[in-house]
Amino acid sequence: MLFVTGGSPATVYALTPLATEARNAGHEVLVASNAETMEAVTGAGLPGVCVSDVPIRHHIYHDRAGTPLVMPEDPDLAIRAIGHAFGRMAAAYQEPLLELARCWRPDVVVGGTLHYSAAVLAARIGVPFVRHSWDSGEPLVVDEAAAVEMRPELDALGLAGIPGTALWVDVCPPSVRDPEALQGTSMRWIPCNLQPPLEPWMYSKGSAPRVGVTAGTKTAPGYFFDYLVQLAVALKKLDAEILVSAPPAVAGQLSEATGMRVGWLPFDTVARTCDLLVHHAGGGTALTGMVYGIPQLVVPNMPKLVAPSQRLAAYGAARVILPGDDTPEALADAAGDLLANDHYRERARDLAEEANAMPAPQEVLGLIEKLV
Template identity: 40%
Template sequence: MRILFVPAGSQATIFSFVPLATAARNAGHEVFMSATEDLIPAVVNVGLAGYPVSTLPFNYFIGKDRDGNPIDIPREPEAQMRAIGGGFARMAAATLGALIDLAEDWRPDLVVGGPISYAAPLLAAHLGIPYAVQAYDINDMNSGSDPGAHEELQPELEKLGLERIPAPDLRIDVTPPSLRQENGPAAQLMRWVPGNRQCRLERWMYTRPERRRVCVTLGNRVGLAHDVDFVRRLAKDVASLDVEVVIPVPGNAEHELREALDGVRVGWIPLDLVVPTCDLIVHHGGGVTSMTAMNAGVPQLILPVVAYSTMSAERMSARGAANFLTPERATPENIIEMGQKMLADSSYRDASLELAGEIAQLPSVGEVVGALEELAAR
């Protein structure tokens, strides 16, 4: 069987697909993954074959219309999610041709996309093959982006003779049962497994220090939604809690942060290695970061910058495993106060460990490969 994975346009979405894509390949199937040109190294570095679909990065499509005119992203949550859906739809429209070209030489039997990988259902409809969607995190089955995508993709839908974006033939959800939304769509549950690229091990990465350790990370967003200066200020705020601070960041920000933060461990450190050694993680609300912390049973202090991240932060906070501060509340004083509270209250750790236990009980990635095989055989 040939399976084409179509992520949404960020390293996080690529990493989310790695366990299932690797398991499918290890089961003897041919696996390709598409990506924008700037993200092909991320695909290749996790051991998968990468097919480039655009020289433009995904943030270009979020910030510009089809004619290249700038677009302002609204702050109101519902409007913001519609706008984001429109941006990913423009990316789908721009990359669909390249995917069709690939299929002429290497026709897949099945397409697996993410909830905002709108090129995946369009390609599957064009080829007349099954389409599965895998959630990247706990929000993905109902994020509010589809209406904006549907509006933006009218030309492509009309060309395919479709009234709306096709629903998947199979939904794969990684949400722990206690966080699943009521009346959500039926789905094949799957245990979430970290899939990011790795590094040369050093002992401090996988052992707990004598002092409490706090991880501060903005994922791969340094230079995008946040700048290096913000990370530096945030790290200094957290360090005032009398803890060891570790900062996983992309290589482009490592040198500047290392010079500015003497004694702080900075660099590309795989979260799945270091987070289990931490007592708290302070982060931007990215889906992969949240899932990694949840999988490790580590409490989360979340500083969301977009509506999507706020939704998941609210759900984890209601479960008792996290707290969050909106941008207007994320002052140094509030970050320090909230961090102290979470480090002192064991209930956050208890709730986080319960979620980790739920994740561990979900069907394995290998079992879900079997579900893909059944889907393609229909």
């Protein structure tokens, strides 16, 4: 089984449970990804093959010729721009993946939601393709934009479009899925991340409410850095313990900017102890909150994250504050409401019950075995 992912560590963490289950069942597994995510692959104990040195940020902010691009301010155009970026990543992956398949031919290819090169590779070598979601749903226009970007590659191969999938694995609980999305095979979300040695405060807490704050695994100067500072500082007025999670490379700078302790947290462990998660609406963070039954304050930092956030809020397990409305006062008031109101906790627990009743990776692996 060849797993294809990349773009951020989160895209690796999402596929780790199924890839690990496959290895434990005795199957041969390789994970093809790009250089920026290799630590996440090998840190999960999985065999990784680097098929590109180019980070996803380059594809987002540069065209194929290397000409700088500016992310559109219009939300609809910004969503399409993400599709074009992942289309460029797919084009960069295409030949290295084919060369890998010549040396190590998989019987099935499993690709993360936006890793279109996985679908193309499976079609080229004639094996089943499994598409594996990594969040609460991507807008369909992302697929459309990626197909436009990949038109030269698709035409060269005689493909009318990005090839379809033999199996669609959906990790989002049904109650908060996009009603217009394709119907897939459900699989339980299992939180994964790099593991530091645990300290007692990571798995236990005191009497004060605990709030976990993050802007995801890609936070860097000029990239969601100021956004995370704004979130953390706004929550200072709460009578709560605030834990800020960020990549180690920027932890010192963030600690200085916020006056708070900041570090890489083993979120699968720490989140269980939290009474509230405050974050950027990232798929992995949101799904972790869902399976652990934790109320969430989501402040989407990308247009494509707005709709999934609103579905979570409509269910009653979260509140959403959109960009422009995210004043310090609004953030603090919303966080205080989420901590004080039992309704959010009850709805979050209801959603957790649904999420944890979804099929385990072992069951989904059985469906993939039947495809082969």
